[in-house]
Amino acid sequence: MTKKLPNFMFTNQFGLFCIVIIFVIIFSSITDGFTSRFNIYALSRVVAIDIMIGLAMMVVILTGGLNLALGAIGVCAAMFGGWCMETMGIPVIPSIFLILGMGSFLGYINGVITVKTGVHSFIVTLATMSIYFGLMTMLTEAEAFRRLPASFTDFGSIKLFNKYVSPLLIISVTACLTLFYLFKFTDIGRKLIAAGANPDAAELSGISVNTMFIYCHMLSGFLGAVAAIMLTTRIGAAIPSMAGQLGMDWLLPAFLAPVIGGTLLSGGKLSVFGTMLGAILVTLITNGLYLIDVGEFWIRFFLGIILLIAVILDKTREHFTLKSVIVS
Amino acid sequence: MKLLFSLIVSCTISISTTAFAGSSGTKVALVPGGPHPYFAAWEKAGKDAVKDFGLGKADYKVPAEWDLSQQNELIESLVGKGYNAVLVFPGDAVGTNKILGELDDAGIPTAALAGCVEQPTKAKMCFGTDTGHSAYLGTKQLIKAMGGKGKIAHFTGFLVDPNTTLRINAVEKAVAEAGGGVEIIQVIADIDAYEPADEKINAFMAAQGGEVDGIVTTAWVPAVVASQALTNMGDKRIKMVGIDHDEVVLKAIKEGYVHGTMLQNPYGQGYIGSYVMDKIRGGCVFKANAPWKSTAQTDQFIDSGTVFVDITDVDTYVDAMRGISLDILKTFDGTYLDC
Amino acid sequence: MTITLQTLLKKDWFGLLIVVILSGILITLFKPAFLSSFNLYVLMVSTSYMLIIALAQMIIISIGQMNLSVGAIGGLVAISFSGVMEVYHLSVPLAIFIGLAIGVICGFLNGFITVKSGISAFIITLATLYIFKGINLGITEAEPFYEIPSAVKNFGNAKIGGTPIPYLIIIPIIITVLMWVLMNRTETGRHMLAYGNSVQSAELLGISSSKVVITAHVISGTLAAVAGMLVVCRLQLGTPNIGDSWLLPSFAAPVIGGAILAGGKVDVIATSLGVLIVAIISQALVIFKIDPFFVQIFLGLMILLAVFINRYREYKQEASRKVFTHD
Numbered sequence: 001m002t003k004k005l006p007n008f009m010f011t012n013q014f015g016l017f018c019i020v021i022i023f024v025i026i027f028s029s030i031t032d033g034f035t036s037r038f039n040i041y042a043l044s045r046v047v048a049i050d051i052m053i054g055l056a057m058m059v060v061i062l063t064g065g066l067n068l069a070l071g072a073i074g075v076c077a078a079m080f081g082g083w084c085m086e087t088m089g090i091p092v093i094p095s096i097f098l099i100l101g102m103g104s105f106l107g108y109i110n111g112v113i114t115v116k117t118g119v120h121s122f123i124v125t126l127a128t129m130s131i132y133f134g135l136m137t138m139l140t141e142a143e144a145f146r147r148l149p150a151s152f153t154d155f156g157s158i159k160l161f162n163k164y165v166s167p168l169l170i171i172s173v174t175a176c177l178t179l180f181y182l183f184k185f186t187d188i189g190r191k192l193i194a195a196g197a198n199p200d201a202a203e204l205s206g207i208s209v210n211t212m213f214i215y216c217h218m219l220s221g222f223l224g225a226v227a228a229i230m231l232t233t234r235i236g237a238a239i240p241s242m243a244g245q246l247g248m249d250w251l252l253p254a255f256l257a258p259v260i261g262g263t264l265l266s267g268g269k270l271s272v273f274g275t276m277l278g279a280i281l282v283t284l285i286t287n288g289l290y291l292i293d294v295g296e297f298w299i300r301f302f303l304g305i306i307l308l309i310a311v312i313l314d315k316t317r318e319h320f321t322l323k324s325v326i327v328s
Numbered sequence: 329m330k331l332l333f334s335l336i337v338s339c340t341i342s343i344s345t346t347a348f349a350g351s352s353g354t355k356v357a358l359v360p361g362g363p364h365p366y367f368a369a370w371e372k373a374g375k376d377a378v379k380d381f382g383l384g385k386a387d388y389k390v391p392a393e394w395d396l397s398q399q400n401e402l403i404e405s406l407v408g409k410g411y412n413a414v415l416v417f418p419g420d421a422v423g424t425n426k427i428l429g430e431l432d433d434a435g436i437p438t439a440a441l442a443g444c445v446e447q448p449t450k451a452k453m454c455f456g457t458d459t460g461h462s463a464y465l466g467t468k469q470l471i472k473a474m475g476g477k478g479k480i481a482h483f484t485g486f487l488v489d490p491n492t493t494l495r496i497n498a499v500e501k502a503v504a505e506a507g508g509g510v511e512i513i514q515v516i517a518d519i520d521a522y523e524p525a526d527e528k529i530n531a532f533m534a535a536q537g538g539e540v541d542g543i544v545t546t547a548w549v550p551a552v553v554a555s556q557a558l559t560n561m562g563d564k565r566i567k568m569v570g571i572d573h574d575e576v577v578l579k580a581i582k583e584g585y586v587h588g589t590m591l592q593n594p595y596g597q598g599y600i601g602s603y604v605m606d607k608i609r610g611g612c613v614f615k616a617n618a619p620w621k622s623t624a625q626t627d628q629f630i631d632s633g634t635v636f637v638d639i640t641d642v643d644t645y646v647d648a649m650r651g652i653s654l655d656i657l658k659t660f661d662g663t664y665l666d667c
Numbered sequence: 668m669t670i671t672l673q674t675l676l677k678k679d680w681f682g683l684l685i686v687v688i689l690s691g692i693l694i695t696l697f698k699p700a701f702l703s704s705f706n707l708y709v710l711m712v713s714t715s716y717m718l719i720i721a722l723a724q725m726i727i728i729s730i731g732q733m734n735l736s737v738g739a740i741g742g743l744v745a746i747s748f749s750g751v752m753e754v755y756h757l758s759v760p761l762a763i764f765i766g767l768a769i770g771v772i773c774g775f776l777n778g779f780i781t782v783k784s785g786i787s788a789f790i791i792t793l794a795t796l797y798i799f800k801g802i803n804l805g806i807t808e809a810e811p812f813y814e815i816p817s818a819v820k821n822f823g824n825a826k827i828g829g830t831p832i833p834y835l836i837i838i839p840i841i842i843t844v845l846m847w848v849l850m851n852r853t854e855t856g857r858h859m860l861a862y863g864n865s866v867q868s869a870e871l872l873g874i875s876s877s878k879v880v881i882t883a884h885v886i887s888g889t890l891a892a893v894a895g896m897l898v899v900c901r902l903q904l905g906t907p908n909i910g911d912s913w914l915l916p917s918f919a920a921p922v923i924g925g926a927i928l929a930g931g932k933v934d935v936i937a938t939s940l941g942v943l944i945v946a947i948i949s950q951a952l953v954i955f956k957i958d959p960f961f962v963q964i965f966l967g968l969m970i971l972l973a974v975f976i977n978r979y980r981e982y983k984q985e986a987s988r989k990v991f992t993h994d
Binding site (some may be wrong): 032 | 390393398429662
């Protein structure tokens with residue numbers, strides 16, 4: 001984000017922000033219940049998790065790669081957390097650190113294999129997706145952990161700001177601010193971006209590209225684990241099917257948010273706030289479509305059409321946006 | 329065919345009940361786990377319940393995908409829209425409880441339909457099929473058809489679905505009770521998609537088709553594919569007991585390639601479920617001493633009727649189901665409710 | 668042209684062929700039923716449509732892109748193909764024509780939008796995956812079409828004469844040959860590979876990117892359509908779920924066959940052998956009664972193993988040349 005207002009008006013985020021506002025106006029005027037307290041609270045919770053999933057994918061897209069195993073990592077981390085808290089009786093706070101460690105570790109494995117083989121991370125994570133998920137179902141025999149400590153699960157039901165907002169959203173916004181700071185103002189953040197933008201040049205200027213890529217995959221696993229914790233508190237249990245078969249249900253929100261938000265798939269450019277707005281937009285549209293009564297069987301169709309229009313609009317607007325902004 | 333079942337049942341039930349005048353203001357949402365042909369009868373069931381019992385609305389609302397989060401989002405948006413009672417096929421036996429609790433806090437009664445949520449739960453009841461028990465009864469029928477001895481294969485659905493574990497255990501239990509004569513030689517799971525199911529089931533037939541004497545299937549897709557495989561092979565030696573009412577399965581029963589199937593009662597679930605929701609919204613509560621049944625998941629279970637159908641009654645099972653639905657409806661108030 | 672052992676060894680597919688033969692022998696030693704006529708038939712049936720699915724993905728990989736919507740196109744065609752026969756009572760050839768036309772249109776849309784928007788095919792096909800699957804669900808409301816003409820059903824379940832060869836595999840074999848000719852003997856194929864290797868240099872050579880990309884996507888869509896209709900023949904019903912499970916295997920076979928995902932290098936024979944290996948392995952898992960919980964992990968391990976082997980070979984072959992690839 002740049003400092004001067006006129007510049008800000010031409011950023012990707014401002015365009016997205018306007019689209020979000022337009023959709024809010026449309027949905028609140030033509031549907032019943034869009035602005036109801038129940039709906040806004042529910043939206044805040046869905047958005048929070050989708051933002052986190054989007055951020056987790058974004059940091060791998062930064063390297064020009066993809067992380068198909070994101071959902072599988074999330075489920076593995078959540079199930080590991082369930083095992084820690086329920087079976088081993090480890091208190092909540094240490095368990096959370098263990099979950100985050102597990103997510104980072106699985107991301108680390110992705111990173112190491114990708115770097116060592118030089119194969120596109122799409123293929124590597126396609127393979128680790130079924131391996132992680134398969135190991136998880138094997139070890140847990142697909143049994144859910146449902147007697148989690150109440151202090152943990154109740155967190156997902158807390159209502160803030162006159163019962164309109166879930167605390168999960170605050171975590172996600174905090175994560176956005178932290179990542180923005182990391183990539184914009186820290187040395188390591190700049191190195192990560194340099195490695196993603198032009199690996200050869202980064203290598204020549206003394207940055208260990210491989211290490212940076214492994215960091216990105218670890219960060220992705222870490223953020224995936226955060227999303228998994230949030231989802232677990234929301235569901236109230238750690239269950240193997242929480243992200244669908246092979247964890248693939250996370251993939252759509254994972255890709256939509258960063259891509260709509262202006263993160264380049266070729267790597268080297270990311271938009272933290274764009275990802276946030278992207279996640280908000282997608283959640284809004286899904287919710288709005290359900291409320292408008294387009295017929296549930298057609299929801300996927302409209303979601304696809306809107307995604308298509310969004311990315312194409314985004315592309316055509318690119319001529320007017322500030323290409324120099326690498327992190328926003 | 330898909331409509332036939334629901335049409336016949338609905339006509340007969342509708343005639344036998346007097347139409348209520350006016351609207352009660354109850355708006356029921358019937359939410360399945362995702363797009364699936366099993367639930368198709370709920371749509372008609374809801375409409376008939378509106379007509380017969382004077383509900384405000386009873387609409388069939390399908391999540392765009394089989395995904396717990398999608399289902400939660402749909403339910404939340406429905407409540408936002410003004411639905412004030414929710415009948416749900418739980419996207420997850422444990423995971424769905426959280427949202428049911430939140431709906432309860434918001435004064436919206438809910439019940440699990442067709443499949444149960446695990447206790448503790450805020451769902452008023454589980455009205456449906458005891459999946460474990462159904463698998464157990466089906467296996468019993470199979471063992472009987474096999475003459476009490478032989479080798480069984482079990483084909484079932486996604487391993488991440490907790491029902492799958494229940495079903496595997498139930499089949500094992502039925503086999504154990506049969507004494508030493510019956511043995512499970514293979515369990516093939518994770519075949520809820522048609523292509524892998526076709527590949528794996530046929531590979532099994534090729535490798536073990538000569539040894540196996542009986543097949544029990546406890547999920548929709550494997551039942552369809554296995555029925556088809558036996559029909560294509562022209563094999564009437566291997567006995568098979570399937571699940572649900574897919575046309576392929578019913579046809580294979582008529583032609584003698586499949587011994588029978590364990591039917592559920594989707595129309596009755598939707599119809600009676602909507603009725604009960606209206607009663608509860610109208611102030612009725614479940615009796616303290618209601619004669620609940622217990623399952624592995626819950627002890628607030630009401631059986632919506634599971635019947636075994638074979639070649640002798642495959643053409644008349646619709647009547648059997650209608651009878652069961654009527655019986656449940658007739659005695660429901662007196663048996664379960666305090667109004 | 669003389670074929671020596673050395674030239675063979677350099678081929679991508681030669682190692683795979685050895686894997687296929689060895690695994691066949693190994694399985695037969697333990698379970699002689701593996702070579703039974705029925706088992707070979709089952710093997711060929713599952714290979715048949717997977718072959719086309721893999722080729723549908725391979726052609727897009729050859730131009731350095733991905734097509735996530737292969738399964739969604741296959742599913743849409745499958746329900747349209749069976750739907751027009753059940754609801755409008757159209758003749759089989761007409762239904763096939765409609766199915767193919769839908770495949771062509773879907774593929775064209777993928778290619779056209781990718782080219783005109785300049786957005787990566789990954790994102791475009793992610794969107795169209797939702798659109799095609801959405802139309803599928805909107806039309807069927809998740810209910811299958813059952814009234815498939817018996818000619819279609821028989822085609823999917825008949826064997827040629829007394830052999831274990833299913834009719835179903837004839838079309839995939841013809842298509843595989845055609846694809847081999849396309850990739851190895853035609854200008855279009857060379858242009859695709861050149862484009863996959865480097866978009867810039869392909870354009871410098873005067874290759875039209877829009878023509879290459881759209882052609883590849885149209886072929887991919889058409890192949891997905893063929894696969895969708897073959898599955899209908901096989902299953903004898905048009906269910907909306909067809910195609911849902913294609914994503915992982917569609918990538919697995921070309922990757923095991925050694926296609927580099929950056930594009931520019933694909934091998935039709937190696938991809939076909941990749942399909943065969945996946946089919947043999949999944950059958951072996953059933954034959955040897957492997958714990959169902961373990962089966963899930965297997966495909967992942969296979970892909971990873973293939974990745975390592977390819978990496979090792981590259982390392983051996985190009986040890987002298989410094990290769991710098993980062994993804």
